[in-house]
Amino acid sequence: MVEPDVPPGRPGRLKVFLGAAPGVGKTYRMLDEARRRAERGTDVVVAYAECHQRRHTLDKLDGLEILSRTRRTYRGGVFEEMDLDAVLERAPQVALVDEFAHSNVPGGRNAKRWQDIEELLAAGIDVVTAVNVQHLESLKDVVEKITKVPQQETVPDDVVRRAHQIELVDMPAEALRRRMAHGDIYAPEKVDAALANYFRVGNLTALRELALRWVADQVDEALQKYRFEHGIGGVWETRERVVVALTGGPEGETIIRRAARIADRSVGGDLLAVHIARSDGLAAGASAAALARQRALVESLGGSYHSVVGDEVPTALIEFARAENATQLVLGTSSRSRLERFLTGRGIGETAVAMSEDIDVHMVTHERAGGGRLLPSRRRTLSTARLIAGPVAGLVLPVALTFLLDQMRGSLNVTSEALLFLLAVVGVACVGGVVSAVVASVTASLLLNYWFFPPVGAFTTNLNSVLATAVFAVVAGTVAAVVDRSLRLSRRSARAAAEAETLSSLAGSIVRGDRAIPALLERTRETFGMDSAELTEEPVSDGGSVVQVPVGERAHLVLRGRSLPSSERKVLTAFAAHVTVAVERARLAEVAAEVEPVKAADRMRTALLAAVSHDLRTPLAAGWAAIASLRSRDVDFSDEDRDELLATADESMARLGRLIDNLLDMSRLQAGALKLQLRATALEEVLPMALDSLPSEAPATDIQCLDTVPAVLADPPLLERVVANLLSNAARHTPPGHAVLLTASALDDRVEVRIIDRGPGLPVEDRERAFVPFQRLGDTDNTTGVGLGLALARGLTEAMSGTLTPEDTPGGGLTMVLSLPAASLRN
Known part of the structure; x- marks a missing residue:
């Protein structure tokens, strides 16, 4: 069957193969998809596929049209990238573009490959791509905590969410390790290190769960959108969602724990706690302190807390449960006495049961059941x-x-x-x-x-x-x-108190800054039981049940769903005021972010002037004094004295040169004007020059394991500067009789260099300060320079896509860990 041509003006569709770790088979599945489409008559091209020399994956390229790549020279190396213009000119129906999160080599239009893909989609070309879960921006820090490997390349989650289809490529941890052991992923010499580090069973299991949960959340969002667009109000029991109703009374913790046990009975069950903040039923006798404790308990059990204003408590509960596609509703049994039940009729629980339809309702007994409590009535006063x-x-x-x-x-x-x-x-x-x-x-x-x-x-x-x-x-x-x-x-007083409670809770979250604007809009939507809430620059003219209030001078808060009575519109106006505050805070944060670099530059100039006024004068004065003495005709120096004066002048000028070089390099780093020439660089190539730059009185350096690691992708002169600064720092803090130790090891696709001293070390709270320019922690003699060594070393390292982190030395001292990409996997 031949697929129809792309209609003019229709944007292309994106399909993403998402994997938990390298080697699960994303590229293989992507190429297999291309072959199936090509067999059906679809015009498919391979714009870029990274097979990593894996034979089974390379076999899938047979019979597919492969577009040529563009070659770019960057910092002494030649790199291949997808030729975006060639793909646009070829204009296929479907283009395969691997490595969604890849950073392009400078020289093209876009910095990231996902930006290239967006151009292809805008041109009406369907794209099939692949990405690992560790490259999702929202999970970057989580993955780094699990694997201890920083992620340099990421793609925004929103870009992936916009995909027309996301397919998970899953593989059990043991199966992936077997593939690794058989040599199907990495070269044999890297298998042992990979299995012992990144590809440990615990790491792979955690990454797999992250991928499964992320995809499950996207499927759930798609389901909710489908239900809304098709007006589906019934519950679809795709997974257990348990809603527990809180009153703020002492029975709350008992009910929460019972609801949590119900949610835990099914894998992936959700727990949602809701408090109806209004003037009857669940709002009566509510304690703000008790609600705060119950909220903390819910969140500690992995649930989420919600507050909703509603006219009819049972109706508000059921509407909230249906909006969240809940399968079960948990309430405490009535605290009213028999007389109250006789006088006021059917209670909230009984009404909720009658309205629940396909939602299971659990009535949980507690010690307060039947104890009696006078209940204020509803907004219209009487039932x-x-x-x-x-x-x-x-x-x-x-x-x-x-x-x-x-x-x-x-x-x-x-x-x-x-x-x-x-x-x-x-x-x-x-x-x-x-x-x-x-x-x-x-x-x-x-x-x-x-x-x-x-x-x-x-x-x-x-x-x-x-x-x-x-x-x-x-x-x-x-x-x-x-x-x-x-x-x-x-x-009315109870109603006002309930509304004030909701607004107080909302205001507290704004003051604490723990609510971003999207989360605040979601809170507004669920509080008023609306279908959607958004900020727009202009008022909307849509028909139907649309409520809108101005937010500041340039925005409007627009809610779609039901019509709001006048009493709730007053509360919505107060919510809009909080949204205004949040928008203003965001604007001020942006202004502050713009001002901060100016303040930082001012602090840098102040520190630089202070440093130049003293630290540069010291070697300059020593050098001048030595030269002036040599030029003096009043003293007849011996050859030994003359050599000593010349050595002093030479050492002073060398020290002055190093200080000036550091200052210039730091200024170029801050200005973004430092030019790098990256190429494969052996550590043995730069180490001799780094050692030569150390003072003659520096302690010895013990070098180990350099011949067992591959070359790194680095700029040789800058790498030599980094190593020299780190060795100089270690030598300065190494006590007499001890040597500085330098070792290297390979880890996955990176090389780690450790420079170890046996000095006093640094407290954890001071370690980041050590990388701030013009800081000289622990140095009080003012003879150790302007305090740029470590700051410059980290800046240069990060410019070469590396990291520099301090660690404790076992037995005492400080270890600087320099991590750089291995050149063998980057060429």
């Missing part, structure tokens, strides 16, 4: 059941009381009977509100007049009876109105 029950009680309760008092006639006087009727009216007001109280007061007044005011059994019209009946009705109605108003104010 439907109470709105119906109130007027009915206003009619039935006075009649029942009349029947009871009639049976007790003679035991009470009219005053006591009237007070009992007044109590009944107040009770009806508490149940059904002021309207029900009016019905009850009118009914009670008529019954009092007919059955209890003389003449009994007839409505009396004398002035006293009519006045008493009227006063009773007014008093009963007034008391009922006051009671109803008090209840309303109490509920």
Whole structure:
């Protein structure tokens, strides 16, 4: 079957093969995919494929069109790169481009290969590529902690997420190690080192889990997007998601642990805790301190905490659970007493069960269950059941009381009977509100007049009876109105407290700076139960349920989903104010970031002036003094004295030259003007010159294992400067009678050089300061230079794609670890 041509204007589609580690077979799968497409008639070319001389992978190239590469000369070396212009001119339907995170050799349009791929996609060319999980920007530091190997090349996660398809290339750790042992990944001389370091079972297992989780998260995002676009509200049980409802009460920790055990029953289960911050049910009696403790507990168990404002607590819970595609909802059993349940009707848990449909609801018992708690009512004050029950009680309760008092006639006087009727009216007001109280007061007044005011059994019209009946009705109605108003104010106060609690929590996160703007928008979306929340520069004109409020002077907060009542719009305005603060903080951070280099440069100039004013004068003065003495005709120097003065002048000028060279190199590094000529460089090539630069009184250097490591990719003069500065630093701190030790070893595709001294060492907290220019930690004699040696060594090392890190020397001292890429794997 021949695939149709790419429609004009349609961007190309990206497919990514993601692997957990080198050697799992990404390039093999990519080439296999190309062969299948070519067999179906698709126009496929191999724009760039890195086979690493693996025979099975090379076999897959047979029969595929391979485009020629462009060759670039850089720092003395010749490198091959994908010819982007050739691919665009060829304009295939599908292009295979390996090593998604690769950094291009300077000379092309783009610094990164993923930027080349974006150009191909924009031209309508479909691209198939491959990348390892360690090259994802968000996982770079995690992988470095696991493998102890820094990652120099990364690709932004967002670029990979935009792929039309992401396919995981998976392989068990033991299977990958067997491939390594059979020589299917690296050359035989590198197998043992690789298996003992990067390719350890623990490392590979951890990398594999990272890859599986990252892909699972992308699949989950795609599923949520699909459900939203197709209006699917039902739960799809792709994996267990357990939502636990928190009240801020003392039962919270019990419920959280129960929910965590439910989530742990399935691999990959998620735990989400939600607190409904509003004026009924779950918000009643909420303790901010208890919620903070419960949030910490949830996060310690690997869950996430959410706060939502909702009108109806059961509805808010179910809507949140459905939005998160939750499979189970965990609530505590009701803390209300039997009397409260009788008066207020069905509770939150029972209502949630009735509304849950395909979500399983767990009611967890706790020590507070049934203990009783007065619950403020909902925004409209009364439930439907109470709105119906109130007027009915206003009619039935006075009649029942009349029947009871009639049976007790003679035991009470009219005053006591009237007070009992007044109590009944107040009770009806508490149940059904002021309207029900009016019905009850009118009914009670008529019954009092007919059955209890003389003449009994007839409505009396004398002035006293009519006045008493009227006063009773007014008093009963007034008391009922006051009671109803008090209840309303109490509920409004609780509502305001709940909203203030939510806003306080949000404000705290902004002040602490632990919420980026995207996370803040997500918090706003979930709090108001909306489908999406975003910042736009201009107001939107879309129809439907769109809510938008201004954020600062140039942005608008736009929420899509449901219509918000006026009370929630007020809260949203407060949320928008917090978003404004976050946006302003981000803007100020950008301004501060722009100012910081200027401040750093100013500090550098100040330190440089201080250094020049003293440290450069010292060797200059010594040299001048020696030369002036030699030129003096007043003293007749002996040959021995003359040689000593010449040696002093020579040493002073050499020291002055080294200081000036360091200053110039540091200034070129800071300005980005240092030119590198990278080539394969043997350590034996630069070591003699580095040793020659050491002072004659420096301790001896013990050199070991240089002949067992490959050449490194470096600039020889700069590498010699780095090694010389490190040796000089080690010699300065090595006590008499000890030698400086220099060793080297190969690790994966890098070479590590260790320069070891037996000095006092450096505390951990001071180690990074040692690499700051013009720092001389531990030197108090002002004779050791301007403090640029280690700063320059690290700067030059990083310019050559290396790292320089300090470690403790076993038995005392400091070890400088210089790590550089091996030239044999980079050429």
